[in-house]
Amino acid sequence: MDKSEAGTGVRQDSVLEVRVDLVDSEPEIWRRFELRGSLALSQVHRVLQAAFGWEDAHLHRFVTSDPFAPLRPVDGEFPEVLQWLPGQDCEEPGDRPEEDYYLDQLLTLGSGRAFYEYDFGDSWLHRLELVSRRPADEDSPPAKLIDGARRGPIEDSGGFPGYEEIVDALADPSHPDHAEHAAWVADMTGSEALFDPGFLDIPAVNRALAEHF
Structure with missing residues (x-):
């Protein structure tokens, strides 16, 4: 372990309130969690996958500053x-x-901030910011989503430019690509239901997190 990593061991477990937003999303796509500080980053990866609706189909990494x-x-x-x-x-x-x-x-090394990049092609960059901490007790779940806004983008939609093009086409039945994008979204999501980019089902996310942990 080099000196940049010294002194960062987890001693007494804490519950961290962490806000995560997708960098450059407009309107903003964000989540607010209560997470145990002792979660391995491999577990945090699974939390973010569940909370943003990703399918763990691409590479990912954590870094302490904007890559x-x-x-x-x-x-x-x-x-x-x-x-x-x-x-x-x-x-x-x-x-x-x-x-x-x-x-x-990770958050200690980043002075309360870190980044998680998913899919190095579309480059979905998530910014993690520590809001507060409190001592964990035996009833504290490993991970809980407590607030947020908007569903995550669809896998393989081409980053925000591609995703915004798809959302615009879906919202306009007269758009020349409406039918093509609607069929693609139905195939990707496995649902023929109307796609609502503003919808976030917090209870469903927490059920998924409970299954993980």
Whole structure:
């Protein structure tokens, strides 16, 4: 363990209130959770997949700073960029196995903030921000969604430009691509029901989280 990781071990477990938003979403797509700080990052990955409706069909990673922001040299040298990935995907010197690190550790290293990127093609970037913490008790569930807005984008929709194009076409029956996009969305979601991008079923998410944990 290098000095950037020293002193970040989880001692007494805490319940962390964490707000997660999809960067660049407009209107904003966000979630607010109560999460145990002792959750391994591999478990946090599963929480975010369930809460945003992802299907775990693509690569992902955790980082402590915006991965798309320009790097700034420190004392004339660029610092090592750490990222947390599934153990089998760790190949570079800065890679860390997500199974061996905890949410509290990641947020401590990021001074209360971290990022989770899912699907390196569409680049769905989630920003995690620590809101508050309290001691955990035996009744505290590992993960609970307490608030949020809007459903997550559809898998493989092409990032926000592609997703917004699909949503616009679905909302306008006279749009030349309406029928094509409606058929694609029905196939991807497995439902012929009217697609509502503003809908978020919090109880359903919490049932899914209860099944995971």
